[in-house]
Amino acid sequence: xxxxxxxxxxxxxxxxxxxxxxxxxxxxxxxxxxxxxxxxxxxxxxxxxxxxxxxxxxxxxxxxxxxxxxxxxxxxxxxxxxxxxxxxxxxxxxxxxxxxxxxxxxxxxxxxxxxxxxxxxxxxxxxxxxxxxxxxxxxxxxxxxxxxxxxxxxxxxxxxxxxxxxxxxxxxxxxxxxxxxxxxxxxxxxxxxxxxxxxxxxxxxxxxxxxxxxxxxxxxxxxxxxxxxxxxxxxxxxxxxxxxxxxxxxxxxxxxxxxxxxxxxxxxxxxxxxxxxxxxxxxxxxxxxxxxxxxxxxxxxxxxxxxxxxxxxxxxxxxxxxxxxxxxxxxxxxxxxxxxxxxxxxxx
Numbered sequence: 001x002x003x004x005x006x007x008x009x010x011x012x013x014x015x016x017x018x019x020x021x022x023x024x025x026x027x028x029x030x031x032x033x034x035x036x037x038x039x040x041x042x043x044x045x046x047x048x049x050x051x052x053x054x055x056x057x058x059x060x061x062x063x064x065x066x067x068x069x070x071x072x073x074x075x076x077x078x079x080x081x082x083x084x085x086x087x088x089x090x091x092x093x094x095x096x097x098x099x100x101x102x103x104x105x106x107x108x109x110x111x112x113x114x115x116x117x118x119x120x121x122x123x124x125x126x127x128x129x130x131x132x133x134x135x136x137x138x139x140x141x142x143x144x145x146x147x148x149x150x151x152x153x154x155x156x157x158x159x160x161x162x163x164x165x166x167x168x169x170x171x172x173x174x175x176x177x178x179x180x181x182x183x184x185x186x187x188x189x190x191x192x193x194x195x196x197x198x199x200x201x202x203x204x205x206x207x208x209x210x211x212x213x214x215x216x217x218x219x220x221x222x223x224x225x226x227x228x229x230x231x232x233x234x235x236x237x238x239x240x241x242x243x244x245x246x247x248x249x250x251x252x253x254x255x256x257x258x259x260x261x262x263x264x265x266x267x268x269x270x271x272x273x274x275x276x277x278x279x280x281x282x283x284x285x286x287x288x289x290x291x292x293x294x295x296x297x298x299x300x301x302x303x304x305x306x307x308x309x310x311x312x313x314x315x316x317x318x319x320x321x322x323x324x325x326x327x328x329x330x331x332x333x334x335x336x337x338x339x340x341x342x343x344x345x346x347x348x
Contacts, residue, residue: 026118027109028137031125032148039127039134041149043072046134047099049108049124051087052278052337053080053285055181055234056138057123062230063142065272066322068154070332073145074099078122080285086120100126108133139177142227156326160227168221172228179206181235188247188293196248204251211259218266218319225321229267236264237277240303242286246294255307265312271327278337279305 031039031046039046048064050057064073076097078087086106089097096103108126109116112133123141125134135141146161161169179202187203190196210232213220220228235243240253255261268274287299321327330336 026116027112027133027135028140029135030137030140030144030148031134032144033151041152043152044074045128047074047076047097047126047128049076049078049087049105049122049126051078051080051082051122051285052276052281054122055238056121058234058276059138059142059230060123060145061276062233062272063145063160063227065276065328065331066160066225067145067149067157068328069145069149069152070335072149072152073125074128075335076100076126078105080281081288087122099128100131102131107131142230146227154328156322158225158322158325160225160230162222162224162226165221165226169226169228172220173231175206176210176228176232176235179203180210181231184235184239184243184247184249187249188243188290200249200251203249207254207257207260211257214263215259216317218263218314218317223319224323225267225270230273233264233267233273236260237268237274237308238282241279241283241300241305245300246286246290253303255303262312262314265308265310266314268308269312270321271329274308275331275337 029037029039031037031041033041035041048060050061052058052061061075064070064075076089076099077091079090082088086104086109088104089095089102092098100108102108104120105122105124106116106120108124108131109120111131121136121138123138124136125141126132127134143161146159183199183203183206186199187196190199210220217223219225220232236254239249240255243249244253254264268277283299287294288297291297
């Protein structure tokens with residue numbers, strides 16, 4: 001799988017029944033300012049396809065909001081309940097994406113490569129004029145939004161991948177990806193005890209290291225938000241609701257670590273982060289799609305998500321969330337997470 005849970009042709013029942021291995025992104029073209037891969041940055045040309053359930057797609061949602069790319073890069077939101085064929089556009093009238101005119105994300109993959117045999121993952125960027133998939137490279141996509149799409153950034157957009165800190169950001173992100181972003185999946189889809197315990201150990205060893213790192217600094221690298229914080233956030237915000245129980249990462253919850261819990265609340269309450277999170281989609285996806293590890297299809301009622309809005313006091317550590325920039329405005333009409341899908345509190 002190259003993104004999150006990609007609904008490949010082996011079927012949803014196979015999750016947890018075969019050894020988990022995340023595949024590399026098959027379509028790794030880049031959309032760049034100079035168009036060197038044949039895909040130049042161009043306002044209105046491309047459509048970002050996501051599921052709000054997916055932590056890998058959620059990165060792109062946050063970056064797009066923070067950089068103010070909503071008017072330049074349109075958004076398609078897939079149903080969190082995909083079937084064995086693909087992510088579906090059943091949230092739209094007649095189950096048809098209104099811009100791409102397709103029912104399934106697989107159609108864009110097949111338009112790019114006829115008979116493509118692999119999994120269909122999000123995030124994905126589709127070229128609207130041709131209907132072809134451009135990229136599903138979830139690792140590079142957000143970095144390019146920060147560094148190649150600068151001509152289309154909003155005034156006051158933060159620098160999420162500052163040159164002076166890139167080596168440190170890359171190092172932090174590599175460890176977080178290996179042990180935590182991907183580690184929870186390795187634990188959740190393990191088919192043997194040793195495989196599970198190794199992944200479980202990696203997850204909590206990394207969480208302990210992150211807790212120590214963040215004890216006296218507000219953000220992971222430097223004194224502003226960076227790509228590293230975004231990649232950590234999308235896993236932390238799903239942890240207690242999904243990974244703790246569903247993926248058996250149950251040594252402790254994020255809410256039980258004072259540092260990580262305050263850090264998560266700080267980010268969640270920052271414009272561009274919590275306002276992209278749909279807990280209904282998140283829980284329904286994991287608990288209803290992964291029938292191999294949750295055959296009953298029962299979706300847990302908890303945890304109490306309203307606690308994400310409680311004071312965090314992390315501002316006492318200093319730091320400036322947006323550096324010399326400004327926070328993004330409210331989400332555009334039609335992109336606001338439904339009130340019923342968010343915990344009560346500010347922004348409800």
